Amino acid sequence: MSVFIRGTGADKPERLLTNQDLEKLVDTDDEWIFTRTGIRTRHLAAEGEATSDLATRAGQRALDDAGVDASELDLIVVATLSPDMLTPSAANLVQRNLCPGLGIPSFDINAACSGFLYGLQVVKSLIDSGTYRRVLLVGGETITRFVDYQDRGTCILFGDAAGAVVLEHGDEAGGLGSIRVGSDGACHDLICLPGGGSLRPPTTYDPADDRADWFLRMQGNRVFKMAVQSMEQVAKDVLADVGWTVDDVDLVLAHQANRRIISAVGERLGVPPEKVPMNVAEMGNTSAASIPVLLDDQCRGGQIRPGQRILMVGFGAGLTWGAATLEWT
């Protein structure tokens, strides 16, 4: 018995933020951004919409793809660092939208950009244990709401989106294999957003204060190096767990943070570039949404076929990291 992805879905908000738009906001240019990151555009959530709106649409598409009605779900999990509000969770609101009144449990996971991989591990364990049979897992973010459009080091990177999968128990061969996640909280200040939490509650807000506390801030250079190292290691660990060599892998779905990071991880693992698809040029970094959106893109584009062996790998604030193997069915 194993755990299988029965359907995928994504939501990419219509509004686009281009490099040319950013040139009007901060001292930067298209060439610098594209050369350093591989990003051309990012999607922005519509005014008045929040993470649960994107997550609901992605979730419904995954349910349609799987041929499952929302009432047949046993659990809804949303991985996000940008929930609609501190409480209740974004997953509660997705549950209200998709299957109101049925009492289906729901909760969020915050492991930043690694959230989808953490979510896969949690959900797989819950299905393996027999607690639940069919679960909706969404990675969803409206992270641009927390980005400082006066800070050229961060505002060029991020976009909004949601990606979802329906996970189900099954007796056939394949499905999810090894999933490993890790963290190093000693590096928490490399990417963080202190404002609005219990350390810097709203009562401490002072408009004359350092605005950096109220937006996502990052030490990009240090993050870059640690991202490459940790993703390479955790990818090797899960491949060893399932006894795959790098040549056995048909597709690497890496967290879409930066083209140079993704290419460096591919090179270190020895995977040829054609097996490492990217949508970072269109999407930017959509944090927990990035891997499930890429998975959905690949499914819709016909690049994923039964029997293929897929490696997913990601990295994020915390620091956190994770990887998973998947045999597509």
Ligand code: COA
């Ligand atoms: N446009 C033009 N110049 C910029 C710029 C921008 N948008 N952002 C920074 N610069 C400048 C810096 O001020 C610096 O100038 P200086 O040399 O005069 O001080 C110079 O470019 C180099 O800055 P640096 O931060 O060393 O650039 P970099 O090559 O590391 O690229 C990032 C910056 C953010 C693109 C890169 O570090 C990165 O992608 N890191 C990983 C971030 C990430 O993925 N985070 C999320 C993880 S889930």
